[in-house]
Amino acid sequence: MTCDEAEVLLHALIDGELDAGHTRDVENHVAGCSRCAAALRDYRELSRMVAETGARYTAPVALRQRIEAALPQPKAVPNRRAVLRGFAMGSAVSALAATGLVAIVLRNDDVDRIQSEVVSAHLRSLQAGHLTDVVSTDQHTVKPWFNGKLDVSPPVVDLTAQGFTLIGGRLDYVDARAIGAVVYRRRQHIINLFVAQTANTERRSARIDTVQGFNIRHWSDRGLNYWAVSDLAKDELSDFGEKFESAMRSPR
Structure with missing residues (x-):
């Protein structure tokens, strides 16, 4: 395992998100790499300090409302029954629907x-x-x-x-x-x-x-x-x- 690969996984190791195999690989690398070992100590110390201070910020309700107002509104999805009515071969549509492909065909243009x-x-x-x-x-x-x-x-x-x-x-x-x-x-x-x-x-x-x-x-x-x-x-x-x-x- 290289230092670049280990760096990607250090935070996951601290948070307990790695499987046993990757945990072993990272720990073996850290044991022989002073640079990654130092980074791991710094990350753990930072996590400890954040946890102990209870650092948390709750955004005001007005900020959430401004963000939601700025987001683009979803466009209306065409009525599926109206679209299907335009197909002449109902049997073909039924076959597609059975495979779950109709939704993909109808929505792909949006x-x-x-x-x-x-x-x-x-x-x-x-x-x-x-x-x-x-x-x-x-x-x-x-x-x-x-x-x-x-x-x-x-x-x-x-x-x-x-x-x-x-x-x-x-x-x-x-x-x-x-x-x-x-x-x-x-x-x-x-x-x-x-x-x-x-x-x-x-x-x-x-x-x-x-x-x-x-x-x-x-x-x-x-x-x-x-x-x-x-x-x-x-x-x-x-x-x-x-x-x-x-x-x-x-x-x-």
Whole structure:
């Protein structure tokens, strides 16, 4: 384990969020690394001081009201029955509904609403303790964790050598559906890669938009929709997406 990998996991170690294997790996590294051992002592001392002083700040109600008023209001979702009425082949619609794909087909065009939701999910993840359900820099640990939790397990690619460190994954909710979020770090910037199944198996080229100050790179490939969300500059987020897509096309 390298110092960069250990640094990602130190806070999780203090909070008791690591499994036994990763706890052992971090503790073994710290035992032989004076730098990481010092960092771990500092983090523990800081946690102790915060706990003892009871440091807590409650935002005033007026602030919450101003924030809620500034957030974009969700757009109305088209009435599903009205949309389905336009389909001539009812049997085909029924078959799609049985596989859960109708919701994806009907809602896939509502780009603005979906983008607003993935940004909201990204912001939620930045709150303390919300970023990862599974903490690991190993793609072979993160990928199996999703098995059985979602209809389709999101692909997990290790891009550490390319400058984007895998730090874990979690379950999130977008468009009232559970989806996978694979989490990366670029310096001090977090990248959430949201992955959801789509009925369209054709590849859709990437586009980048900016919503509420966050950049979103969205593309589709092999029946999956991807949204990479971060406060990274557009060129760096594009670089991340291109490296991810390139790794997916390479034999593994």
